[in-house]
Amino acid sequence: MAGPVWIDGRREDSVSVCDRSFQYGDALFETFLIRDRRPCLWEAHLARLRLGCERLGIPLPAPETLWREALAACRGVAAGVLKLQLTRGCGGRGYAPPADPRPTRVFSLHPLPAGLEERRRLGVAVRLCHTPLGINPALAGLKHCNRLEQVLARREWRDPDIYEGLMCDTEGRLVEGVMTNLFWREKERVLTPRLDRCGVAGVVRRWVMDRLRAWGLQVLEVRAHPQALLQAQEVFLTNSVIGIVPVIRWQDARDWPVGETTRRLQRVWSS
Amino acid sequence: MAGPVWIDGRREDSVSVCDRSFQYGDALFETFLIRDRRPCLWEAHLARLRLGCERLGIPLPAPETLWREALAACRGVAAGVLKLQLTRGCGGRGYAPPADPRPTRVFSLHPLPAGLEERRRLGVAVRLCHTPLGINPALAGLKHCNRLEQVLARREWRDPDIYEGLMCDTEGRLVEGVMTNLFWREKERVLTPRLDRCGVAGVVRRWVMDRLRAWGLQVLEVRAHPQALLQAQEVFLTNSVIGIVPVIRWQDARDWPVGETTRRLQRVWSS
Numbered sequence A, B: 001m002a003g004p005v006w007i008d009g010r011r012e013d014s015v016s017v018c019d020r021s022f023q024y025g026d027a028l029f030e031t032f033l034i035r036d037r038r039p040c041l042w043e044a045h046l047a048r049l050r051l052g053c054e055r056l057g058i059p060l061p062a063p064e065t066l067w068r069e070a071l072a073a074c075r076g077v078a079a080g081v082l083k084l085q086l087t088r089g090c091g092g093r094g095y096a097p098p099a100d101p102r103p104t105r106v107f108s109l110h111p112l113p114a115g116l117e118e119r120r121r122l123g124v125a126v127r128l129c130h131t132p133l134g135i136n137p138a139l140a141g142l143k144h145c146n147r148l149e150q151v152l153a154r155r156e157w158r159d160p161d162i163y164e165g166l167m168c169d170t171e172g173r174l175v176e177g178v179m180t181n182l183f184w185r186e187k188e189r190v191l192t193p194r195l196d197r198c199g200v201a202g203v204v205r206r207w208v209m210d211r212l213r214a215w216g217l218q219v220l221e222v223r224a225h226p227q228a229l230l231q232a233q234e235v236f237l238t239n240s241v242i243g244i245v246p247v248i249r250w251q252d253a254r255d256w257p258v259g260e261t262t263r264r265l266q267r268v269w270s271s
Helices: A020-024 A042-056 A063-074 A116-122 A148-154 A203-214 A226-231 A260-270 B020-024 B042-056 B063-073 B116-122 B148-154 B203-214 B226-231 B260-270
Strands: A005-007 A014-016 A027-035 A079-087 A104-110 A124-128 A162-168 A174-177 A181-186 A189-193 A218-222 A234-239 A243-250 B005-007 B014-016 B027-035 B079-087 B104-110 B124-128 B162-168 B174-177 B181-186 B189-193 B218-222 B234-239 B243-250
Touching (some): A005 A063, A020 B148, A042 A063, A042 A203, A042 B148, A063 A079, A063 A104, A148 A162, A148 B020, A148 B042, A174 A189, A174 A226, A181 A226, A203 A218, A203 A243, A203 A260, A234 A260, B005 B063, B014 B020, B042 B079, B042 B203, B063 B104, B174 B189, B181 B226, B203 B218, B203 B234, B203 B260, B234 B260
Parallel strands (some): A124 A162, A189 A218, B189 B218
Antiparallel strands (some): A005 A104, A014 B014, A162 A174, A181 A189, A181 A234, A234 A243, B079 B104, B174 B181
């Protein structure tokens, strides 16, 4: 870890090997952008965490506790990244979770990734990954800690000029980037992959969809093949840390200009 | 953990929160039956671990080191369970693994589950799980630490009379039990699900297939719907700890007698 770690409110940086996140990836996480000593979009992140807890059967800690610990971690931090990992804790027999789980809360502080401003201004290049995303509605949308698919996809390239890899499901439909959600504009319509079968339902993705609809634009969640991007007038990526980043190149496929919708969203995002 | 734990050869029971198994389930594991101070089927387990390491890009520690640490953990243990978890270790940026990973080895000792002999003798009841297994050839066959599907499936029942849940893939084909592999006999043919799209390629599953073929029986790996079991003359489950256990009831569907193939395999297994 780059920065300090708090486990259940105490400055510690190790966990029991019996923790179910270590054993099975039996956990959820949220990654917050810190601006001026505050985690951004707190309520939206917490809503996703709550949904994940309900679907996995992990008791959500008191939101006041999480907020207090988050604020304490962000103390004095003008800009950075706060990660919250919530595990099912220890216990149970094998895969069977304990009847009365005692979740582990892990907050950790990280610096902003380098080159963020430049990427937002100039845009980034992407590639298409070979590693597919398995389809499973039971886990779709959640930011859980079973992330081997993302690890394998991210291992596919080392070229630092490629910022992100786009992933398809096992049926060849676009889902998301390894660490981002994906949008593209076709004339007056903005499209983004449906996430009912796999993928992470990003907090900034939701923010972007709400914002675009408030502006009267049509936003569609679709099952599309990657080739659909060839018809796009503009393409952009979102996540909690990068915000909104234009895609200017799909390696070996085509280039795009930075689009007007991307710029308009960026202006509101950073204001 | 019920028993002692060794991390990289030292008696410790906590790991850094930066360990990638805690963060992403970026790890593999093996579960050995201990008989008379020795882990059983060592070479077969190690072969699967090696395959997993190759596919995930985790360097396999020197087998002599693993063997030495395994023997030390089994010292004085007449019967029990040894678990080895091999993680990618710490490091990397987000999902991107470090270029030069330093894996973490975790050995832990556990008692044999209660009631094992009785289950082998009398057989067990199973149910069909609703939680599906996602299809992903990139991970199929491996005993990796992304196990949320198993956790969710195991949460579906608490009835102690149900020993195991059978799981299908998202296309409705039988794959395996939550913690076991599945076999059934139809006349002279023994069938087991194909594991090229999901599932764990069990070490005892392999042992059973080799043994049956050595006896001149036909063994087929198939994609079958659960209803195929209704035609079976006998059904059994395998894993490294339970060995071979007959299934005598599929809840709300049908009963089976303990079959002759099951008994014959059990006799060789325990000899």
